[in-house]
Amino acid sequence: MRLVVVSAGLSVPSSTRLLADRLAAVAAADRAAGEPAAEVRVIELRDLAVDIAHTFTTGFPAPPLADAFAAVAGADGVIAVTPVFSASYSGLFKSFFDALSVTDEDALTGTPVLIGATGGTARHSLVLDHALRPLFAHLKAVVVPTGVYAASEDWGAEGLDARIERAAGELAALAAGLSTARAPRPARDSFEEVTPFAERLAALRPGG
Amino acid sequence: MQFGIFSVGDVTPDPTTGRTPTERERIKAMVAIALKAEEVGLDVFATGEHHNPPFVPSSPTTMLGYIAARTERLVLSTSTTLITTNDPVKIAEDFAMLQHLADGRVDLMMGRGNTGPVYPWFGKDIREGINLAVENYNLLHRLWREDVVNWEGTFRTPLQGFTSTPRPLDGVAPFVWHGSIRSPEIAEQAAFYGDGFFHNNIFWPADHTKRMVELYRARYAHYGHGTPEQAVVGLGGQVFMRRNSQDAVREFRPYFDVAPVYGHGPSLEDFTEQTPLTVGSPQQVIEKTLAFRDYAGDYQRQLFLMDHAGLPLKTVLEQLDLLGEEVVPVLREEFAKGRPATVPDAPTHASLLAGKAGKGAKAATAADEEGVRV
Numbered sequence: 001m002r003l004v005v006v007s008a009g010l011s012v013p014s015s016t017r018l019l020a021d022r023l024a025a026v027a028a029a030d031r032a033a034g035e036p037a038a039e040v041r042v043i044e045l046r047d048l049a050v051d052i053a054h055t056f057t058t059g060f061p062a063p064p065l066a067d068a069f070a071a072v073a074g075a076d077g078v079i080a081v082t083p084v085f086s087a088s089y090s091g092l093f094k095s096f097f098d099a100l101s102v103t104d105e106d107a108l109t110g111t112p113v114l115i116g117a118t119g120g121t122a123r124h125s126l127v128l129d130h131a132l133r134p135l136f137a138h139l140k141a142v143v144v145p146t147g148v149y150a151a152s153e154d155w156g157a158e159g160l161d162a163r164i165e166r167a168a169g170e171l172a173a174l175a176a177g178l179s180t181a182r183a184p185r186p187a188r189d190s191f192e193e194v195t196p197f198a199e200r201l202a203a204l205r206p207g208g
Numbered sequence: 209m210q211f212g213i214f215s216v217g218d219v220t221p222d223p224t225t226g227r228t229p230t231e232r233e234r235i236k237a238m239v240a241i242a243l244k245a246e247e248v249g250l251d252v253f254a255t256g257e258h259h260n261p262p263f264v265p266s267s268p269t270t271m272l273g274y275i276a277a278r279t280e281r282l283v284l285s286t287s288t289t290l291i292t293t294n295d296p297v298k299i300a301e302d303f304a305m306l307q308h309l310a311d312g313r314v315d316l317m318m319g320r321g322n323t324g325p326v327y328p329w330f331g332k333d334i335r336e337g338i339n340l341a342v343e344n345y346n347l348l349h350r351l352w353r354e355d356v357v358n359w360e361g362t363f364r365t366p367l368q369g370f371t372s373t374p375r376p377l378d379g380v381a382p383f384v385w386h387g388s389i390r391s392p393e394i395a396e397q398a399a400f401y402g403d404g405f406f407h408n409n410i411f412w413p414a415d416h417t418k419r420m421v422e423l424y425r426a427r428y429a430h431y432g433h434g435t436p437e438q439a440v441v442g443l444g445g446q447v448f449m450r451r452n453s454q455d456a457v458r459e460f461r462p463y464f465d466v467a468p469v470y471g472h473g474p475s476l477e478d479f480t481e482q483t484p485l486t487v488g489s490p491q492q493v494i495e496k497t498l499a500f501r502d503y504a505g506d507y508q509r510q511l512f513l514m515d516h517a518g519l520p521l522k523t524v525l526e527q528l529d530l531l532g533e534e535v536v537p538v539l540r541e542e543f544a545k546g547r548p549a550t551v552p553d554a555p556t557h558a559s560l561l562a563g564k565a566g567k568g569a570k571a572a573t574a575a576d577e578e579g580v581r582v
Contacts, residue, residue, distance in 0.1 A: 053473075054473045054474045054478075057470055057471070057472055057473030057474070058411060058470055058473050058474060058479070058483075059411060059412075060411075060412055060413060060416070060482075062474070062478070062482060063482070191392050191419050191420075191422075191423050193392075194392045194393065194395075194396045194423065194427070195393070195396070196396070197342075197396050197397055197399075197400035198400070200338075200339075200342050200393070200396075201342055201343075201346055203339075204339055204342060204343045204361060204362045204363075205361070206360050206361065206362065
C-alpha cells in the first residue's frame, strides 16, 4: 500500500505535520496479517513552494514537483492536511492541487483521500466539509467519511485520538482494497490515448 | 535542413529603458528582421497571428507579401495561422495569392490559438478548438487540391460548386506544418495528412517534446507516408548570444526577468537548465541546439525566437548576425553529419513540384504500359 501525505504546514515543526504524521502512522499500521508494510511518502509543500508558484508562470512543474505529482498520482491513498488560513485551506495547499490538476487532471481520480486541517481554535472545523471536501470531490477523489480537524486545544483533550483512529481506519480500508485490486496506476498518459484521426473527422460530418 | 526565425510580434516595453515601440515601429522592425534573416543566410521567416494587443501581426499575408517583394530566397511562413477562428476559404485564397506573388516561397503552420476571447470575437467556441482545427483544415486541404469543391460540415456554411482562387501555384498546395505544444491530437492530425509537425519546444522540458515528436513520427509511419525517420519535424528554439557568455547573461537577464509568458518565474539559470532556452556564447547555442537531435531525431526545420521581451531592434539585428555568421553554418555542417540519406529535407515548392511531376510521369508511364490514353 502506497500512502502519500501532503502537508501544507509552514513552521518546523508544525501542528499540521504532526496531525499528518499521526494519521499516516495509524493508517500504515492498519493492515492485515501477512500484508507488506505500507510505503509512506511525505510531501512537505513548504519545500516545494517556489516550484509550485513557478508552475503558474512556466506551465510545467520543475523536476522535484513533477516527482511529487507522480507520487500522488501513483498513491493508493492520500492524506491531505492543511492549516486553516482566512477561513479556508491555505493558498499553498490549493495551489499544489491546482498545479497538479493542470499537469494531470486525473491524478486523484478514484483515489481515497483523508482530509485533515489544523487551526488555533475549533471555530473553523467546518472548513473540512465546506472547503476541503468540495475541492477533492471536484478532483474526483473518494473522500473518506471522517475528516480530522485539530484545534490547539485538541492536542490536550480527549477525542482527537479516536477521530484519528476512525479516519485512518477508513482510509486504510479503502486504500488496501485498491492496492490489491489494481496495478500501480501510472500518471495519465495522453500520448497513449490518441483518437485515430479518421474517427475524429467522421464525427464532424453532418449526420455522422 | 532549414534554419530560420519566428516572431510572435509582441509590442513589449524595453525593460531597461521603459520605452514601448509604436505599432508602426514594431511592424517595420519585423520587416527589417525578416530582411536581415535573408541577408545573413537564414532560410525561413515566420510571423505569428494575433488579434489582440499587445501583438501587431493580425494580417500575416499582408506582411509576408511585402517581405516577399523585398527578398529573393527567404521562405515565408507563419507561427501560427489560426485554423480555428479564420475561415478556411480565406486562408486558402490568401496563401495561394501569396504563393504566386512570392514565386512559391511560402508555407504555413497551423495553430489553434490559446487566447480565449479571440474565439467568440470570431464567432467560435474555444471548447470546440480541436474540432475546429480538424474540420477547417480538412476543408482547406481540399480547397487547394480540388478545383471544384462541394462541402458540408459542422462549423461553416456549406459550399456548392466552389472554386478557391487563385489556384495554388503550379497546382501545388503550400506545404503545411501543424504546430502544437501539448495536444497529441494535433500530432495525430499532422501524421494523418503526411504534413509537417512543429513543436515550439522553447518553454518546455525536453522529455515532453520528445514524446510529442515520437507520437507524430509513429503515426506518420502508421498512415503510410514513410518511415518514422522520414516524418517532417520542426522545432522552436530561443537564444540570446554574446561572444562572451557572461555578457549574454548580464545583458539578457533584465529582459528575461520580466518577459511575457515566463517572466517573474524561475531564475534564468533554472529556466535554461530545464528548457531549450540558451543564453550564452555562440558555441553554447551550437551545443544546445545540436542536442535537440538527441530527443527529436534528425529533423528538417529549426526556428529561433529572437525578437521578443522588448529587445531593441538593434540588438535583434546583432543577434541575427551572430546566428547567421557563427551559429547556423556550424549547425548545417554538424546536423548533416550522420544524417541518413533517407531523411528528407523540408519540402519546398520546388521539391513538391518535382515530386508531383515524378508522380505524373510514373502515372503516365504506367498508363502507357496498359495501353490507356491519358
